[in-house]
Amino acid sequence: MKFHGNIDGLVEKLSGKVEKLKSNQKEGVVYNITSNDEKLINWNEATGTIEVLCDADKANILFELFNVVSDKTYKIDNETKQENFLGEVYTDSELVIGLVGAVGSRLGQLTDILKGYLVDRFKYDVEVISVSSQIIKKYKEDKIQTNDEFSRIKSYMDSGNELRNESNDNSFVALDAARVISEVREQREKEGKTKRVAYIINSLKHDEEIKRLRQIYSEGFYQVSLYESSQRRSEYLIKDKGMQTQQVDELIQRDEGEEKGHGQHTRDAFHLADYFVKYDGSYDGLRNSCFRFLSLIFGDPFITPTFDEFATYMAFTSSLRSADLSRQVGAVIARDETILSTGANDIPKFGGGLYWPVVDKVTGEVTDTSDGRDYKRDEDSNVKEKEKISEDLINSLLKLIDSSGVSTSKNEGEITTLKDEIQNVVKNSKIKDITEYGRVVHAEMETLMSCSRESISTKGATLYATTFPCHNCAKHIIAAGIERVVFVEPYPKSKALDFHRESVTIGFDTADNKVVFEPFVGVGARNFLNVFSMSLGSGYALKRKSKNGSTLPWSANDSQLRTALLPYSYLEREDKAKDLIQRLSKNV
Numbered sequence: 340m341k342f343h344g345n346i347d348g349l350v351e352k353l354s355g356k357v358e359k360l361k362s363n364q365k366e367g368v369v370y371n372i373t374s375n376d377e378k379l380i381n382w383n384e385a386t387g388t389i390e391v392l393c394d395a396d397k398a399n400i401l402f403e404l405f406n407v408v409s410d411k412t413y414k415i416d417n418e419t420k421q422e423n424f425l426g427e428v429y430t431d432s433e434l435v436i437g438l439v440g441a442v443g444s445r446l447g448q449l450t451d452i453l454k455g456y457l458v459d460r461f462k463y464d465v466e467v468i469s470v471s472s473q474i475i476k477k478y479k480e481d482k483i484q485t486n487d488e489f490s491r492i493k494s495y496m497d498s499g500n501e502l503r504n505e506s507n508d509n510s511f512v513a514l515d516a517a518r519v520i521s522e523v524r525e526q527r528e529k530e531g532k533t534k535r536v537a538y539i540i541n542s543l544k545h546d547e548e549i550k551r552l553r554q555i556y557s558e559g560f561y562q563v564s565l566y567e568s569s570q571r572r573s574e575y576l577i578k579d580k581g582m583q584t585q586q587v588d589e590l591i592q593r594d595e596g597e598e599k600g601h602g603q604h605t606r607d608a609f610h611l612a613d614y615f616v617k618y619d620g621s622y623d624g625l626r627n628s629c630f631r632f633l634s635l636i637f638g639d640p641f642i643t644p645t646f647d648e649f650a651t652y653m654a655f656t657s658s659l660r661s662a663d664l665s666r667q668v669g670a671v672i673a674r675d676e677t678i679l680s681t682g683a684n685d686i687p688k689f690g691g692g693l694y695w696p697v698v699d700k701v702t703g704e705v706t707d708t709s710d711g712r713d714y715k716r717d718e719d720s721n722v723k724e725k726e727k728i729s730e731d732l733i734n735s736l737l738k739l740i741d742s743s744g745v746s747t748s749k750n751e752g753e754i755t756t757l758k759d760e761i762q763n764v765v766k767n768s769k770i771k772d773i774t775e776y777g778r779v780v781h782a783e784m785e786t787l788m789s790c791s792r793e794s795i796s797t798k799g800a801t802l803y804a805t806t807f808p809c810h811n812c813a814k815h816i817i818a819a820g821i822e823r824v825v826f827v828e829p830y831p832k833s834k835a836l837d838f839h840r841e842s843v844t845i846g847f848d849t850a851d852n853k854v855v856f857e858p859f860v861g862v863g864a865r866n867f868l869n870v871f872s873m874s875l876g877s878g879y880a881l882k883r884k885s886k887n888g889s890t891l892p893w894s895a896n897d898s899q900l901r902t903a904l905l906p907y908s909y910l911e912r913e914d915k916a917k918d919l920i921q922r923l924s925k926n927v
């Protein structure tokens with residue numbers, strides 16, 4: 340049940356229907372209205388939601404007044420809840436937060452901070468789900484070693500890989516996390532505990548785990564990725580956990596990404612986040628980021644994007660225009676908090692810039708230039724050229740074998756095996772990482788070109804990119820005088836840091852005579868509309884002022900999750916809608 344307007348309007352609507360009305364401002368935007376000194380309703384001015392507090396007789400007067408037809412035998416509680424399932428604010432929504440961070444990151448600290456705020460400020464219960472002790476250990480207890488930290492972490496990585504491999508499902512851990520959540524909920528229900536629960540999963544290691552949790556919990560699932568530099572993580576593992584440098588290097592390298600599909604894939608999972616936080620030694624910094632994240636998802640209407648968030652989102656928006664066959668990359672150049680140009684990865688066209696679809700003014704038909712973009716040619720030139728190089732190399736090696744006399748000492752089967760092996764080795768060699776033969780202009784290059792076409796200097800500017808620049812783009816970024824690069828997704832094949840170590844550095848600190856490549860922190864592009872748009876996100880609309888023009892205060896204590904995780908399927912909600920329209924239509 341809802342009322343939109345100001346308190347005077349609400350009192351006017353109620354007067355004459357109930358006696359001796361009194362309203363008082365309870366906390367912030369919430370008003371408590373009494374009749375004959377008995378509690379009648381709580382009304383939230385920001386969301387318009389009415390919470391019914393009175394007995395059934397008075398409640399029925401209210402239902403009539405607000406055009407909600409009530410069955411007298413219907414309990415007030417259920418009535419209100421039924422409305423809420425279809426309405427915009429559902430106060431009992433659960434939420435699931437999945438943490439992602441490379442090995443050695445302070446994920447425990449992150450968990451504690453989120454838990455502290457959720458409990459103290461947002462009035463939620465928190466259930467922490469430990470992937471290692473509650474999931475991996477349950478299935479692989481005999482494999483877990485406890486002698487020292489290196490063996491312990493390594494045995495958990497091995498066991499995680501085994502679970503994914505044996506089950507033939509890379510989302511195994513996520514599926515089991517859902518099992519744990521379901522069991523915890525059942526137990527809590529038995530104990531009569533609050534339904535307002537946040538589940539924090541510490542931690543996830545594979546992109547398919549993230550995809551699975553989004554399938555299950557949809558917009559009630561939030562991924563928070565924690566960035567901590569490899570130097571800081573190494574120091575922590577060596578000094579605090581007593582590991583050897585060599586052991587740390589092994590774990591860090593392995594954790595980032597293994598070749599096997601069921602291996603560790605932290606790097607592929609990291610950039611899918613709804614929110615990116617960093618730990619650079621500042622505990623306060625981490626705390627402030629966490630509170631900002633929670634305030635955003637709990638509908639604080641006064642938080643707006645930072646310029647870095649805005650420009651990174653613009654880079655993502657730019658990437659959407661790419662028709663590249665393998666991936667969409669976007670980039671933006673900005674200076675003094677002004678966007679100078681945008682770019683995406685696509686095929687260049689005569690006259691400058693990249694192909695856009697062409698709109699036929701007469702028929703309205705939208706088409707792409709024939710023989711232009713890669714898909715119009717039905718092939719990726721880079722892949723084709725790499726195949727030619729591999730074939731050429733394989734043929735030369737096979738000829739060498741034939742002419743070397745090796746074949747005379749082997750039987751036919753052995754020769755076939757040897758030839759197969761050579762093919763495998765060449766095809767899986769670093770040849771596959773070559774990007775040289777692509778027809779596409781990379782997004783970073785296109786945003787630079789865009790500036791040059793319009794005579795805009797790029798000296799001292801910042802470049803925002805959805806992916807870590809490749810070494811080819813990196814050298815042009817340096818040459819263009821860019822001083823700062825903000826990136827989201829890591830790109831392991833890039834040699835930028837190796838090739839240009841004298842003029843490029845990674846991290847958050849400015850360095851003399853070096854371009855700083857900075858990992859992005861803040862709201863991830865995928866969640867931008869949901870947290871920043873007052874009306875376009877999936878959750879309830881945000882309200883910033885009352886009708887008389889004063890701002891409406893927001894407080895964590897009184898806030899509701901903006902995008903609620905409704906406990907009903909769409910089929911059940913459809914049934915609720917049918918019930919409701921049946922009751923409402925009696926009045927029509």
Ligand SMILES: [Zn+2]
Pocket residue numbers: 781782783808809810811812813
């Ligand atoms: Zn590039």
